[in-house]
Amino acid sequence: VRMDGQVCLNTSRLQPGVTYEVEVDDLRSEVLMNLTDEQMCSINQTFNKYDVNQDGTVSKMEIEKLVRERTRERKQIIEEKFIQRVSEPGLSEDEVAQAEEQKRQHLQACNEAQAKQLKMFAAADMSGDGSLSLTEFMLAESWWLRCTLNPEKAHLF
Numbered sequence: 001v002r003m004d005g006q007v008c009l010n011t012s013r014l015q016p017g018v019t020y021e022v023e024v025d026d027l028r029s030e031v032l033m034n035l036t037d038e039q040m041c042s043i044n045q046t047f048n049k050y051d052v053n054q055d056g057t058v059s060k061m062e063i064e065k066l067v068r069e070r071t072r073e074r075k076q077i078i079e080e081k082f083i084q085r086v087s088e089p090g091l092s093e094d095e096v097a098q099a100e101e102q103k104r105q106h107l108q109a110c111n112e113a114q115a116k117q118l119k120m121f122a123a124a125d126m127s128g129d130g131s132l133s134l135t136e137f138m139l140a141e142s143w144w145l146r147c148t149l150n151p152e153k154a155h156l157f
Contacts, residue, residue, distance in 0.1 A: 031142050043141045057131035063121045071114040078106045
């Protein structure tokens, strides 16, 4: 059972003083088999770009930089699409107001996605050392590619 991202066991039926052994199959890496060669290459390039010190891991600070840059790029796209939309000839005031509301919602979604992405990367740190190995990074990125929180999946205007 998952509780706020943590693995939990229901211990209501366990007896005190008895030792139990719990075996769990870790199937997280199976998701990597579903990535295309292009996606694998893209994730590797992103990892290498943010592994600034070339130590084979991406630190929390490097992850935060990645997430901030993604959010900034996405907000820029939203702004460009908004300007394109409101520049269309013959728009009514209601349509402009609707576009402004959509822009506000998309920007808010970007901020929420940024927070979720930081949590997702933190959860991907299976070793708990505060940085992500290539495998941990690939798992997080593959989740992000499929995630509905990914602003790339949003239809703009």
